Amino acid sequence: MRLACERNGGARRLRDRPNVKALNSFGDDRDVSSRNSCRSPRHIEIQVLGDQHGNIALPATSANVSIQRRHQKVVEEAPSALRRPKRPARPWVNSAVALAKAVGYYSAGTVELIVDGDRNFYFLEMNTRLQVEHPVTELITGVDLVEQMIRIANGEPLPFKQEDLKINGWAMESRLYAEDPYRNFLPSIGRLTRYRPPAEIALDDVAVRNDTGVFEGGEISMFYDPMIAKLCTWAPTREKSIDAMRMALNEFEVEGIGHNLPFLSAVMDHPRFVSGNITTAFIAEEYPEGFLGATLSDEVLDRLAAAAAAMFRVAEIRRTRITGRLDNHERHVGEHWVVVAQGREIPVRITADKGGSTVQIGDRKLRVESDWLPGQTLARINVDSAPLVVKVERRSSGFRMRLDGADLKVHVRRPRAAELARLMPEKLPPDTSNLLLCPMPGLVVKINVEVGDEVQDGQALATVEAMKMENILRAEKKAVIKAIHAAPGQSLAVDEIIMEFE
Incomplete structure (x- = not known):
C-alpha cells in the first residue's frame, strides 16, 4: 500500500502505479511518501542503542546534520540546535524509541527525520549501523558506540539505562572532502604532499578529535569516496565548540589536492550558522553561485595586515643576513610599508623590540607577538593578545595567507613600490572559450x-x-x-x- 501525507496532514491511497525509483533503489516498489513540500526542513538524527534483552537507550537526544550538499552531509553537531535544555524530550525522540522497540532492534542504529518550521516531524529512514557522524554523540555522552556494538553482538546487556545517560556540552564535526570548492565541489585527486591535522586534545574545557585514514605522502584515488577526515571539536557550549572548530580548521594543513577546508571555515563564521538557524537548504540559499572564498572583515584584515608586516620584517632581516650585510642589518629593513590585501591598501609603520613588534595602522597601534620563522608553513600569532592562526607561503613581495575560509595574496611593499604597482596592467587569463x-x-x-x-x-x-x-x-x-x-x-x-x- 502506498500512502502520501497531503498538506493538511491527512493520508490518501494512491493508485497502484509502479514506483520505479523505489524499485531500483530497494528492490521493492512499495513506498510511504511524506508531504509534497516541507517548510524550513531540518535533518535530524537520533542515535539508538539496543541490546538482545529488549533494552533500548538513546546516547543523545538528537543531532543536526542539516548542512549538506547533494544529500551528502558536510557539517554535523550534537545535540541539535532544536534542543531546549530542561524541557521534556521532543516527540520525535519518543517515536525513535518506540520504533526501535517495535521491531525488536539491537545493535547501534540511527533514526533519521525531517523536522519542519512548525516542529512537525517526518520519518525518513533508519540506518542499521553506525553513522559517519557518530563521534559527536560519543563526545557529548562519553559512550563508546563501537565498543557497545561489539558487546551487544556478543550478547551482553547494555551496561547503563536511559536515565544514566547525560548530555555534556556541545560537539561539532566537519567532514574534510577531497573536493575543490572553487570548482563547484568537483572531486580532486593526487598525492597529499602535506597532511598535518591539528593536535588532538582532551581537556576540561575543549577537545579536538580527528578520525582519518590517510597520511602525508599518500595518494587520493579517483576510485573511492572523497571523504578523507572527520574533524571534531567539543566544548561546554555551542559557541565555544564553534570557536574551537574555527581554530582547528585554520591549523589543519592539507596540500597537493583540492579540498573543502576553506568552505568549512566559512560556514563556521557564517552568521546564519552561528545563530543555529540552519536548514537543509543552507548551502543552496547562502551560496547560490557556488563558493568563491570568504571575505574578511576590516577588523580581521587589519589584524592580518599587522601580522603580515611583522612577518615580512622577519623575512627581510633573514634576507639581509644571507646577502652578507651583517653590520647593523636591521636598519636596511625600514619602518614604513604598505600592505595590500583583498583590494585594500593598508599603510603601516612597524617598530620592533625584543618582545615583538608594534604595528601602527592609522591611529591604532597593534601589538604583534610570534615565534614564526621564514620557511614555516603555519604561523601562530598574537595580535593585541588575540590568537591568529594563518597558513603561510612566501611569495614575491609578500605571502599567500589563508585563514577563516579566505585565500589571499598579501603584498608588503615600500610606499614607492606600492605607488608604482598601481600602474601595472592586470594580467588577463587565457581565452579557453573554444x-x-x-x-x-x-x-x-x-x-x-x-x-x-x-x-x-x-x-x-x-x-x-x-x-x-x-x-x-x-x-x-x-x-x-x-x-x-x-x-x-x-x-x-x-x-x-x-x-x-x-
Whole structure:
C-alpha cells in the first residue's frame, strides 16, 4: 500500500502505479511518501542503542546534520540546535524509541527525520549501523558506540539505562572532502604532499578529535569516496565548540589536492550558522553561485595586515643576513610599508623590540607577538593578545595567507613600490572559450559527439567519472566540433583538453 501525507496532514491511497525509483533503489516498489513540500526542513538524527534483552537507550537526544550538499552531509553537531535544555524530550525522540522497540532492534542504529518550521516531524529512514557522524554523540555522552556494538553482538546487556545517560556540552564535526570548492565541489585527486591535522586534545574545557585514514605522502584515488577526515571539536557550549572548530580548521594543513577546508571555515563564521538557524537548504540559499572564498572583515584584515608586516620584517632581516650585510642589518629593513590585501591598501609603520613588534595602522597601534620563522608553513600569532592562526607561503613581495575560509595574496611593499604597482596592467587569463577542459581528474566514460558535429547549448558532450560520481559535460553554446583529444577509458588531469570547437 502506498500512502502520501497531503498538506493538511491527512493520508490518501494512491493508485497502484509502479514506483520505479523505489524499485531500483530497494528492490521493492512499495513506498510511504511524506508531504509534497516541507517548510524550513531540518535533518535530524537520533542515535539508538539496543541490546538482545529488549533494552533500548538513546546516547543523545538528537543531532543536526542539516548542512549538506547533494544529500551528502558536510557539517554535523550534537545535540541539535532544536534542543531546549530542561524541557521534556521532543516527540520525535519518543517515536525513535518506540520504533526501535517495535521491531525488536539491537545493535547501534540511527533514526533519521525531517523536522519542519512548525516542529512537525517526518520519518525518513533508519540506518542499521553506525553513522559517519557518530563521534559527536560519543563526545557529548562519553559512550563508546563501537565498543557497545561489539558487546551487544556478543550478547551482553547494555551496561547503563536511559536515565544514566547525560548530555555534556556541545560537539561539532566537519567532514574534510577531497573536493575543490572553487570548482563547484568537483572531486580532486593526487598525492597529499602535506597532511598535518591539528593536535588532538582532551581537556576540561575543549577537545579536538580527528578520525582519518590517510597520511602525508599518500595518494587520493579517483576510485573511492572523497571523504578523507572527520574533524571534531567539543566544548561546554555551542559557541565555544564553534570557536574551537574555527581554530582547528585554520591549523589543519592539507596540500597537493583540492579540498573543502576553506568552505568549512566559512560556514563556521557564517552568521546564519552561528545563530543555529540552519536548514537543509543552507548551502543552496547562502551560496547560490557556488563558493568563491570568504571575505574578511576590516577588523580581521587589519589584524592580518599587522601580522603580515611583522612577518615580512622577519623575512627581510633573514634576507639581509644571507646577502652578507651583517653590520647593523636591521636598519636596511625600514619602518614604513604598505600592505595590500583583498583590494585594500593598508599603510603601516612597524617598530620592533625584543618582545615583538608594534604595528601602527592609522591611529591604532597593534601589538604583534610570534615565534614564526621564514620557511614555516603555519604561523601562530598574537595580535593585541588575540590568537591568529594563518597558513603561510612566501611569495614575491609578500605571502599567500589563508585563514577563516579566505585565500589571499598579501603584498608588503615600500610606499614607492606600492605607488608604482598601481600602474601595472592586470594580467588577463587565457581565452579557453573554444575548448572543453576536464574540470577534475577523472576517467572518460563516454564521448557523445564526433568531429564535425554541430552541437547546441546544453547538449551532452562527454561523461567523466571520479569518486563514485558521473559528471556530464555539456556545451555552453552552439558550436561545431573541430577536434577530439580524449577517448573512453582515458584518465585525464584537471584542465586537460577533451575537445576543441571551431
